[in-house]
Amino acid sequence: MTAATTVRSATVWAIRYGLPGFAIRAASRRGDLIARLTGDPVLRDDPFDAYDQLRAQGGLVTNNFISATATHQVASKVLRDNNFIASPGGAASEFLDRVLLAALDPSAIGPVDPPSLLTIHPPQHTRLRKLVAHAFTPRAIGALEGRIQAVADGLVDRLPTDGTPFDLVEDYAAQLPVTVIAEILGVPAAMHAEFLNWGNDAAATLDPALGYRRYRRADRALRELNAWFDQHLARLRRDPGDDLLSQLVHTVEDGDQLTDLELRTTASLLLGAGFETTVNLIGNGAQLLLAHPEQLDKLRADPTGWPGAVEEVLRYDSPVQITARIAGKATELADRPVPKGRGVVVMIGGANRDPDVFTDPHTFDVTRSNAREHLAFAAGIHYCLGAQLARLEGQVALRTLFERLPKLRAAGTPVRRETRVLRGFAELPVRG
Numbered sequence: 001m002t003a004a005t006t007v008r009s010a011t012v013w014a015i016r017y018g019l020p021g022f023a024i025r026a027a028s029r030r031g032d033l034i035a036r037l038t039g040d041p042v043l044r045d046d047p048f049d050a051y052d053q054l055r056a057q058g059g060l061v062t063n064n065f066i067s068a069t070a071t072h073q074v075a076s077k078v079l080r081d082n083n084f085i086a087s088p089g090g091a092a093s094e095f096l097d098r099v100l101l102a103a104l105d106p107s108a109i110g111p112v113d114p115p116s117l118l119t120i121h122p123p124q125h126t127r128l129r130k131l132v133a134h135a136f137t138p139r140a141i142g143a144l145e146g147r148i149q150a151v152a153d154g155l156v157d158r159l160p161t162d163g164t165p166f167d168l169v170e171d172y173a174a175q176l177p178v179t180v181i182a183e184i185l186g187v188p189a190a191m192h193a194e195f196l197n198w199g200n201d202a203a204a205t206l207d208p209a210l211g212y213r214r215y216r217r218a219d220r221a222l223r224e225l226n227a228w229f230d231q232h233l234a235r236l237r238r239d240p241g242d243d244l245l246s247q248l249v250h251t252v253e254d255g256d257q258l259t260d261l262e263l264r265t266t267a268s269l270l271l272g273a274g275f276e277t278t279v280n281l282i283g284n285g286a287q288l289l290l291a292h293p294e295q296l297d298k299l300r301a302d303p304t305g306w307p308g309a310v311e312e313v314l315r316y317d318s319p320v321q322i323t324a325r326i327a328g329k330a331t332e333l334a335d336r337p338v339p340k341g342r343g344v345v346v347m348i349g350g351a352n353r354d355p356d357v358f359t360d361p362h363t364f365d366v367t368r369s370n371a372r373e374h375l376a377f378a379a380g381i382h383y384c385l386g387a388q389l390a391r392l393e394g395q396v397a398l399r400t401l402f403e404r405l406p407k408l409r410a411a412g413t414p415v416r417r418e419t420r421v422l423r424g425f426a427e428l429p430v431r432g
Contacts (some may be wrong), residue, residue: 051350059334070350280424
């Protein structure tokens, strides 16, 4: 990095993570429940009692800086209401996006920066999503099932079955989605390991209290990933393949086409969404079924239950626990005023265990009839574009794993990932 780039990088961290992180830690020490759920590492492994406590305080809980909800009703309203803007940092973030990144340092633009679908609003969002959706039709995703099954079978073929311990995340849960999303993006097989590392490092940018050392690592990963995508997209313009990214490169709708920057941010978002959340879905699902053998027995007796089981995993142990919106205008939530510019933290993991919607919500039940009412993929215009792909990968990966390794069992203590926004395992030791 040049000296100017280093200064801009440090400024971005200070505004987006440093100052908010300081405020979150200070509020956590005072016992503020919103701050603790957002950044306290003590609640990382098991935040669910704290979600219940927050929900007991009302549909919308407010401190001096921000509001939050752990109720399904309010969470759903915020996610579906276009007056609540998907912006990671409000006005400060708009300044970063417009000046420090877009104008001065576009090589650092990542999947949480405009023009990413995560953080833009109509009409720009409507235009971009319409163009991107051409590559993610139900028919296009359904056509991937055979390839996903082949990848799952090939990975299981390499797993030890003699009782030797192995890490289910490293050897299976991470490998399947990174292989699938890399093929969707037209990434050569030789690059899969590097993509895995880039994705793991860049995912840290989702955390609001990210430390500077981890931010620098994530920033380097994003820059390297962006440089590679710039070259890759240029190749696909000259010589398109049969992958979905090639389709996006050459999609034209009423004379409109994605720009290079839109393609790059969309590709990096697809990498993050297509890998990071799905590896957590597979790992969380495997751990839950190992810990609840009676639920696994139900699936072995009736394999048609796997789609419902994946929905219950998404509800019970959501791969994305927290998201946020900014009030675009003054409004009300849960009979409480919400001023324009107020941030609202949506505790997805808490909303998905709201007893007003889910009976006995802290019980893992693969036959739950309304599990699909979860908000694991958000809702409204920012509903996850890759939800169908994630569901398909989760179903194939978990069914194949437990059908082909019937003696699979835990072989040590699982280790949770450090991030609070994404919930999953860094290590999941098992033996087959």
